[in-house]
Amino acid sequence: MKKYLLILALAVALPAGAQRNNRGDNEADRSARATERIERQAKSLVKELDLNDADAEVFTKLYVEYQDTLRGLRASQPRPDRRQRRDEITDEEADRRITSAIAFSRQEADLKEAYYAKFREHFSPSQLLSVFERRPMVMPRQGNNNRPPFGGPQGGGFGPGW
Numbered sequence: 001m002k003k004y005l006l007i008l009a010l011a012v013a014l015p016a017g018a019q020r021n022n023r024g025d026n027e028a029d030r031s032a033r034a035t036e037r038i039e040r041q042a043k044s045l046v047k048e049l050d051l052n053d054a055d056a057e058v059f060t061k062l063y064v065e066y067q068d069t070l071r072g073l074r075a076s077q078p079r080p081d082r083r084q085r086r087d088e089i090t091d092e093e094a095d096r097r098i099t100s101a102i103a104f105s106r107q108e109a110d111l112k113e114a115y116y117a118k119f120r121e122h123f124s125p126s127q128l129l130s131v132f133e134r135r136p137m138v139m140p141r142q143g144n145n146n147r148p149p150f151g152g153p154q155g156g157g158f159g160p161g162w
Contacts (some may be wrong), residue, residue, distance in 0.1 A: 036090040045131065066119075
């Protein structure tokens with residue numbers, strides 16, 4: 001009987017211990033994944049811009065440097081406590097947050113301007129538009145979006161009146 005209990009306890013404990021804990025990842029792992037993501041973005045942009053090998057090398061080096069610097073700037077920004085309700089924040093705290101956000105935006109704009117000048121030495125403005133122009137993130141659609149919700153011509157749902 002004890003043998004079966006021991007086997008049962010091991011069967012429950014082993015899979016739980018084998019699961020990967022994302023919160024346990026160290027800073028080096030997160031940094032490596034971010035660098036890989038930036039390099040994939042650079043390769044995608046090189047392909048989109050249809051650059052030759054020499055230009056691709058220059059572009060990738062500058063792009064990775066730019067994104068790393070931008071990431072460092074963003075990481076240095078203090079994160080406000082989002083759980084705090086707006087009516088709980090003092091005027092002094094709100095003023096500090098707003099002036100901090102404005103200063104950060106100014107630093108970010110200065111960094112973009114400096115790197116635009118570096119990129120501009122090698123590439124045309126029309127090529128750089130895809131680097132510096134913000135593209136909205138498009139979420140993929142799920143399901144059949146042509147069907148009206150809760151019934152309609154295709155039927156289903158609770159029908160009219162609900």
